[in-house]
Structures are given as C-alpha cells and as structure tokens.
Amino acid sequence: MGPLKGVKVLDLTSMVSGPVGAMMLADQGADVIKVEPLHGEQMRHMAAPHNGVNPAFYSCNRGKRSLAVDLKSDEGKEILLKLAADADVFMQNFRPGAIERMGFGEEVLRKANPGLIYLSISGFGESGPYAQSRVYDPVIQALSGATDIQADRTTGRPQMFRIIIADKVTSLTSAQAVSSALYAREKSGGQGQHIRLSMLDTMLAFFWPEGMAGLVYGEREFDVRRLQGSQDLIYKARDRYITAGAVSDAEWGGMCRALNREDWLEDERFNTSAGRVVNAQERKSMTAKEIEKWDSEEILARFQEEGVPCAPLLDRMELMDHEQIIANASVLRTDYEGFGEVRQARPAARFEQTPSTIARPAPKLGEHGREILTELGYDESTQQKLIDDGKLAVSAEPS
Amino acid sequence: MGPLKGVKVLDLTSMVSGPVGAMMLADQGADVIKVEPLHGEQMRHMAAPHNGVNPAFYSCNRGKRSLAVDLKSDEGKEILLKLAADADVFMQNFRPGAIERMGFGEEVLRKANPGLIYLSISGFGESGPYAQSRVYDPVIQALSGATDIQADRTTGRPQMFRIIIADKVTSLTSAQAVSSALYAREKSGGQGQHIRLSMLDTMLAFFWPEGMAGLVYGEREFDVRRLQGSQDLIYKARDRYITAGAVSDAEWGGMCRALNREDWLEDERFNTSAGRVVNAQERKSMTAKEIEKWDSEEILARFQEEGVPCAPLLDRMELMDHEQIIANASVLRTDYEGFGEVRQARPAARFEQTPSTIARPAPKLGEHGREILTELGYDESTQQKLIDDGKLAVSAEPS
Numbered sequence: 001m002g003p004l005k006g007v008k009v010l011d012l013t014s015m016v017s018g019p020v021g022a023m024m025l026a027d028q029g030a031d032v033i034k035v036e037p038l039h040g041e042q043m044r045h046m047a048a049p050h051n052g053v054n055p056a057f058y059s060c061n062r063g064k065r066s067l068a069v070d071l072k073s074d075e076g077k078e079i080l081l082k083l084a085a086d087a088d089v090f091m092q093n094f095r096p097g098a099i100e101r102m103g104f105g106e107e108v109l110r111k112a113n114p115g116l117i118y119l120s121i122s123g124f125g126e127s128g129p130y131a132q133s134r135v136y137d138p139v140i141q142a143l144s145g146a147t148d149i150q151a152d153r154t155t156g157r158p159q160m161f162r163i164i165i166a167d168k169v170t171s172l173t174s175a176q177a178v179s180s181a182l183y184a185r186e187k188s189g190g191q192g193q194h195i196r197l198s199m200l201d202t203m204l205a206f207f208w209p210e211g212m213a214g215l216v217y218g219e220r221e222f223d224v225r226r227l228q229g230s231q232d233l234i235y236k237a238r239d240r241y242i243t244a245g246a247v248s249d250a251e252w253g254g255m256c257r258a259l260n261r262e263d264w265l266e267d268e269r270f271n272t273s274a275g276r277v278v279n280a281q282e283r284k285s286m287t288a289k290e291i292e293k294w295d296s297e298e299i300l301a302r303f304q305e306e307g308v309p310c311a312p313l314l315d316r317m318e319l320m321d322h323e324q325i326i327a328n329a330s331v332l333r334t335d336y337e338g339f340g341e342v343r344q345a346r347p348a349a350r351f352e353q354t355p356s357t358i359a360r361p362a363p364k365l366g367e368h369g370r371e372i373l374t375e376l377g378y379d380e381s382t383q384q385k386l387i388d389d390g391k392l393a394v395s396a397e398p399s
Numbered sequence: 400m401g402p403l404k405g406v407k408v409l410d411l412t413s414m415v416s417g418p419v420g421a422m423m424l425a426d427q428g429a430d431v432i433k434v435e436p437l438h439g440e441q442m443r444h445m446a447a448p449h450n451g452v453n454p455a456f457y458s459c460n461r462g463k464r465s466l467a468v469d470l471k472s473d474e475g476k477e478i479l480l481k482l483a484a485d486a487d488v489f490m491q492n493f494r495p496g497a498i499e500r501m502g503f504g505e506e507v508l509r510k511a512n513p514g515l516i517y518l519s520i521s522g523f524g525e526s527g528p529y530a531q532s533r534v535y536d537p538v539i540q541a542l543s544g545a546t547d548i549q550a551d552r553t554t555g556r557p558q559m560f561r562i563i564i565a566d567k568v569t570s571l572t573s574a575q576a577v578s579s580a581l582y583a584r585e586k587s588g589g590q591g592q593h594i595r596l597s598m599l600d601t602m603l604a605f606f607w608p609e610g611m612a613g614l615v616y617g618e619r620e621f622d623v624r625r626l627q628g629s630q631d632l633i634y635k636a637r638d639r640y641i642t643a644g645a646v647s648d649a650e651w652g653g654m655c656r657a658l659n660r661e662d663w664l665e666d667e668r669f670n671t672s673a674g675r676v677v678n679a680q681e682r683k684s685m686t687a688k689e690i691e692k693w694d695s696e697e698i699l700a701r702f703q704e705e706g707v708p709c710a711p712l713l714d715r716m717e718l719m720d721h722e723q724i725i726a727n728a729s730v731l732r733t734d735y736e737g738f739g740e741v742r743q744a745r746p747a748a749r750f751e752q753t754p755s756t757i758a759r760p761a762p763k764l765g766e767h768g769r770e771i772l773t774e775l776g777y778d779e780s781t782q783q784k785l786i787d788d789g790k791l792a793v794s795a796e797p798s
Binding site for chain 1: 402403404405415419423427446449453454455457458459523524526527528529530532533535537538540541542543544546547548549556557558559560561562563567568569571572573574575576578579580581582583585586587590591592593594595596597599600601603604605606607608609610611612613614615616617618619622623624631632633640641642644646650703706708709710711712713714715716718719721722723724725726727729730732738739740741742743744745746747748749750751752753
C-alpha cells in the first residue's frame with residue numbers, strides 16, 4: 001500500500017512545517033516514527049485535547065507512531081542512534097546548529113547510515129541576520145512579500161494570509177524533496193544526502209510564478225502592485241455571498257442572459273475581452289447591482305445553465321455537505337475507539353496502483369514507545385527501567 | 400545534476416497548476432518537454448512578452464523545452480505517441496474526458512509504455528456537478544472555504560487569497576506525487592500508474608491541518624471561525640509597517656523593555672501566556688500605540704536586541720535587497736542573450752549531492768521543435784514538410 005511502502009522515516013520535527021510533510025509520507029505508506037520530548041512537542045499544547053489529542057495536532061500527525069524519549073540522556077541518545085542507523089529519512093526543524101549540539105548532526109548519523117536522507121528545515125536559512133530568530137509565521141510573511149500581496153487594493157494597507165501558509169508550503173516542498181531524493185538514492189546505488197530548505201526561500205519560490213512577475217526581467221522591472229489582477233470576485237445575492245465571473249465572450253454572453261441584461265451585449269465597453277479587462281471596475285459594480293436582486297440558488301442555477309463559472313462561498317461548516325465535495329469523497333470519515341468519528345481531508349493525490357491510506361489515527365504521546373523499543377530489541381525489563389527512570393514516556397499503551 | 404536526472408517528462412499542461420509542478424521536476428534535473436498547440440498555450444497570451452516570453456510564463460516554465468505541434472493531425476499524434484513511448488512521466492490538466500477524446504488517454508499510452516507515470520489534474524474531480532466547469536481560481540476558493548478563512552474579522556465579509564493559491568498548491572502536490580511514483584516504480588520493477596488529483600481536493604488537504612480544526616472530531620465539532628488565532632500582526636511605526644509579536648514570557652518581557660514599558664511587566668492581564676491570549680485585543684492596541692511613536696529602524700533594532708521576533712513588512716520591490724534574502728542567495732540572477740538579466744527564486748530545496756539547477760530559460764514557442772524531432776529520428780526534409788504544412792511551429796531556432 002502506498003508508493004513509499006517500506007520507507008522508514010524518523011520525524012523529529014515540531015509544529016507544522018515538518019510534521020505535515022512527514023504526514024504526507026506516512027499517507028503514502030512510509031513508517032513514520034515521531035520522536036518527541038517527554039512532555040510532547042509544542043503542537044500538543046496548543047489546544048484542548050480530545051481523547052488525548054487536539055484536532056490540529058491530529059491533522060498534522062495522523063498515521064505516525066510516537067516515541068517520547070529524553071534525548072539528553074545517554075539511553076535516549078542510544079535509542080535515537082539505533083533508529084537512525086536503520087532509517088531511510090531523518091527530518092528535523094530545530095534552529096540552525098541545535099541538532100548538532102544535541103549530538104545528531106548529519107556527520108554523526110551518516111557514519112552509521114551512509115544512505116540516510118537528512119532533511120533540515122529552517123525558518124530563515126542558516127546564515128544572515130534572522131538565522132537564529134524564532135520562526136514565527138508573521139515574520140516570514142513580512143519578509144517574503146506576503147503582506148504586500150494581500151494589501152488592501154483601496155487603502156494599500158498591508159494584510160496577512162490567514163493561514164500559516166509558510167509552514168504548509170514548506171511541508172509540501174519538503175515532502176517533494178524527500179521523494180525525489182529517495183528516487184535518486186535508488187538510481188545512485190544507495191547514496192544518501194542532506195537536503196536543506198528554509199521557510200523564507202520556500203515562500204519566495206511559491207510566490208514567484210505569478211506573484212513576482214515584475215521582478216523577473218532586469219531590463220523590464222515594474223511595480224507588481226500595479227498588475228494585481230485578482231480582485232475579490234465576490235458578490236452578494238439576496239441571501240448569501242457568491243462568486244461568478246466571465247472571461248471569454250461566451251461566458252460574458254451567458255452572464256448577461258442569466259441576469260436578463262441582454263442589453264449589455266451591445267455595450268462596447270464590455271463586448272471584447274480586452275474591454276472587459278479595462279472596464280473591470282465598472283463591469284463589476286454593474287454586475288453586483290444585478291446579482292443582489294436574485295436569490296443565490298436561483299441565480300447560481302441560471303449561471304450554471306449559461307456556462308458561467310460560479311459557486312456559492314461556502315463557509316467551513318458547510319463544506320462537508322456540498323454536493324461536489326461529496327461526489328469527490330474528499331473528506332474521509334473513520335471511527336476510532338476513543339475518538340469517535342474523525343474527519344480528515346483525503347490525501348489529494350490518488351495513486352491508482354499504490355493508493356494512499358491513513359493507516360492509523362494521530363498518536364498519543366509516547367503511545368508506541370514500548371512497541372518501537374521491542375522492535376529495537378529492548379526487553380521488557382529494560383523498557384520498564386527507562387520508564388521508571390523518567391527517560392521514556394508511554395502515556396498510552398499501543399492498541 | 401539533480402535528483403531526477405535522466406527522467407523524461409512530457410508536459411501537456413497549461414496555465415499554472417500543471418506547468419509549475421513540471422518546472423520543479425525540471426529544476427531537479429528532469430528533461431521536460433512542454434507540448435503546446437501551434438499558437439502556444441494560454442499562459443503565453445496573458446501579458447506582454449519580452450524576448451518572446453512574458454515574465455509569468457517564464458516563471459512557470461523555465462528549464463523546459465518547447466514543442467509546438469498540431470495534435471489533431473495524424474503527424475502530430477504520431478509524434479506525441481513516439482515521445483510518450485520513451486517518457487517516464489506524462490502530465491495533463493485538460494477537463495475530464497478531453498485527453499481521451501484527443502486520443503491520448505491512459506490506456507492508449509500505457510500500451511506502448513507500461514512504465515509510464517500518467518498524471519491527470521482536474522479542477523473539481525472527475526464527477527459531480529462542477530466536474531465539467533471551467534477551472535477558475537475564485538470558484539475553487541469559494542468551494543474550498545478559502546473565502547471563509549480570509550473573511551474580515553470585524554465585518555465577517557468573505558475575502559479571497561490574492562494569489563492563485565489552488566494552482567500553486569496543486570503544482571507542489573503533483574510534483575510530490577510524481578516523485579513518489581517514480582520511487583515506487585523503481586521498487587516495483589518498472590510498473591507505472593495513473594495519479595489523479597483535483598485542485599479542490601488539494602485545497603481541502605492544504606487547509607485541513609489547522610484551518611479546519613473544528614471539523615475533525617464528529618463529537619466535538621465547533622465553528623472554526625471562533626478560533627481564528629491569527630490576527631493581522633501588523634503595526635505602523637512612524638515611517639512604515641512592521642510586524643512584531645511576543646508569545647513566550649521572555650518575548651513579552653523583551654517587548655516591554657524595548658518599548659520602555661517595563662510597567663506592563665506587572666500587569667496581570669499580560670504576565671502569563673494564557674492571559675496574553677485572552678487579552679490579545681487589548682494588548683495589541685496598547686502595543687500599537689507605543690510602536691507608532693518609534694522609527695521603524697530604531698524599534699526593530701531594539702526588538703532584535705531583546706529577542707522579540709519582528710521584521711519590516713517588505714513590499715515586493717524591496718525584497719531582493721533585503722539582507723536576509725541576500726544572505727540566503729534566494730534569488731538567482733542569470734544573464735541570457737535576448738532576455739538580459741533574469742531573476743528567479745532559487746528552487747527552495749537544496750540537495751547537497753544532487754543540486755537543483757535552472758538548466759535553461761523558459762522556451763519560446765516551438766523553440767526546440769527541430770531538436771526534439773531530430774532526436775526522434777525525423778530527418779530535415781520531413782521536419783520542413785511538417786512546418787510547411789502547418790503541423791509544427793518553430794518560431795525560434797534552438798540555440
């Protein structure tokens with residue numbers, strides 16, 4: 001099951017940038033061991049738990065096993081080195097320099113495991129004035145131009161993305177890099193390597209394709225703020241907000257007919273594609289005035305009928321009941337003892353031959369400590385001693 | 400060079416969701432042939448060109464070769480089938496059903512190439528009421544809850560992300576899936592497979608980790624809008640906008656000292672982490688009043704000194720000159736004949752053993768048509784006949 005079946009991942013990351021990437025690998029079949037401090041990583045403490053696991057932690061760590069161990073102790077170090085010797089991938093997102101001080105720098109692990117793929121995620125890169133700063137989503141947004149991109153079109157006031165976008169784009173970029181490195185390792189006869197990435201670089205790369213178009217050509221630099229195409233294409237129907245848009249002539253014609261404004265078809269400001277762009281503001285305010293006369297269901301049906309791209313703006317409580325999302329089976333619902341029904345977004349890439357699966361719920365802190373130590377050959381009494389000595393936390397028995 | 404060296408990719412995608420993913424593969428060493436209609440794909444026509452290539456097209460297609468061919472003609476079909484027989488990856492983002500009608504459905508290509516990894520990107524999935532709708536960024540945003548996430552915190556009015564976020568997250572998700580499938584193919588003795596993904600599913604998966612926390616547990620569903628942690632952490636200093644934030648006690652202490660408001664250290668509303676969360680609104684407005692008394696450079700230096708995470712809000716014209724971005728060498732500048740200096744965001748994942756590189760600029764339409772046909776064994780006179788008959792466009796000679 002899963003394209004990464006058989007791949008062993010040691011995930012020492014915390015919060016979101018690392019964990020979500022490791023979770024993608026788990027969804028694709030990798031055996032991911034989440035190594036946590038005895039008190040659990042920070043994300044466990046960000047919201048109230050349900051059955052020992054808060055919902056955001058769940059959605060960043062499903063499918064993994066948890067080992068809670070004191071990595072400062074000799075016994076903890078030994079456990080980690082044994083795990084690393086047998087792993088394919090090692091992931092860490094501590095501040096630059098920290099993992100070396102902990103005793104698990106690349107050189108140390110590589111000695112025991114030449115094939116190891118070693119991934120280091122930083123906030124800002126490994127040098128430069130911010131390198132040692134705490135990674136903090138608004139700071140990455142500030143430095144990557146995100147707040148400029150989101151700036152209010154009327155007042156110019158900068159605004160932020162309302163998601164921790166840098167963390168999540170970094171997680172995707174990391175998982176992609178790991179998968180490519182796994183492929184390269186197969187081709188190169190087992191050679192591992194170090195992959196480094198920063199959240200700041202990741203955001204620049206993410207914004208660049210269309211968001212930084214003004215910076216591409218040295219000879220033709222232009223202020224990108226001038227060309228912010230995307231307005232909020234949001235209209236208020238009588239009862240709710242919708243989106244609708246007309247780019248092609250056919251779509252514009254359809255929109256006019258749906259709104260019973262065939263007279264607009266003659267309007268020279270709008271009857272070419274270029275004209276509709278130039279006169280966008282006027283077109284939008286005229287359209288808004290017509291749409292607000294209709295009930296959303298009625299006008300959306302008319303738009304659909306006429307081939308005009310449109311949709312209701314769904315709030316998050318409505319999502320799971322929408323017919324398109326039901327048709328796609330986009331949300332997986334699974335019953336787990338203790339949790340009850342758990343909903344997760346389906347892993348988006350659907351592999352026909354090696355389907356992704358969510359193998360297990362997110363782990364409770366240290367849930368798989370005994371199981372993992374048994375796999376490493378630690379006998380029951382040694383495990384108990386580690387627990388009694390406060391080197392290993394097993395807050396839940398494996399099921 | 401590059402972890403995907405030797406991988407051959409046929410990229411039939413247009414606009415952004417497909418092309419940017421294929422570009423990542425090219426950055427990582429894959430030989431990517433962009434197959435376009437004779438008039439060029441839509442993205443070529445979205446802005447004014449410079450040396451034949453507009454800047455957004457450039458940033459979605461660098462490192463590829465371009466073949467412009469009439470795929471409706473028998474000769475064009477034959478060329479594509481020959482290329483597919485020798486490719487590792489085939490990528491397409493036409494509307495569901497279209498690629499089969501064009502004659503290049505998976506079954507057809509798989510006959511000639513059992514190892515082919517066949518990637519299909521759709522907007523909304525392959526069934527359901529929106530499946531045949533035109534993919535349109537605002538519609539994906541509407542259906543995925545994006546406009547709810549971005550809603551104004553005061554008025555509740557929905558707003559949109561100002562980037563084509565669904566396209567770009569889809570491109571990352573696609574590239575990751577292709578890399579995993581390449582790995583799986585190595586492990587399985589050469590078996591290819593079909594990977595399908597929709598932009599809508601991709602956005603749900605992307606938002607889920609923290610953006611949909613209220614939907615995770617059936618027994619504990621809550622309205623996620625209540626828990627929108629992330630405010631706009633934006634302050635106006637005398638001369639410009641900055642961000643600054645204090646989560647830990649140490650950071651809060653540092654902020655009070657930097658602002659010369661040691662008296663706040665005694666304030667019981669703020670001297671615990673929980674208190675600072677509960678009284679966030681008040682704390683933020685008090686902080687804002689202090690920050691606006693300072694010049695940005697001075698207060699940012701004081702915050703840095705005190706270990707308070709902070710940064711100026713950079714607009715996109717300032718980015719390339721910022722010391723952190725210079726320290727990271729995040730922006731690659733290359734001179735190409737005809738283009739002059741071209742700037743691109745560095746591929747974010749830095750592979751130590753198999754470094755990514757931007758092998759060539761984005762191609763002009765059909766630039767590599769002759770080169771590619773020569774590789775397929777077409778002689779000069781056959782190529783000329785295809786051009787004369789209007790089946791092949793070679794608007795530029797390969798360099």
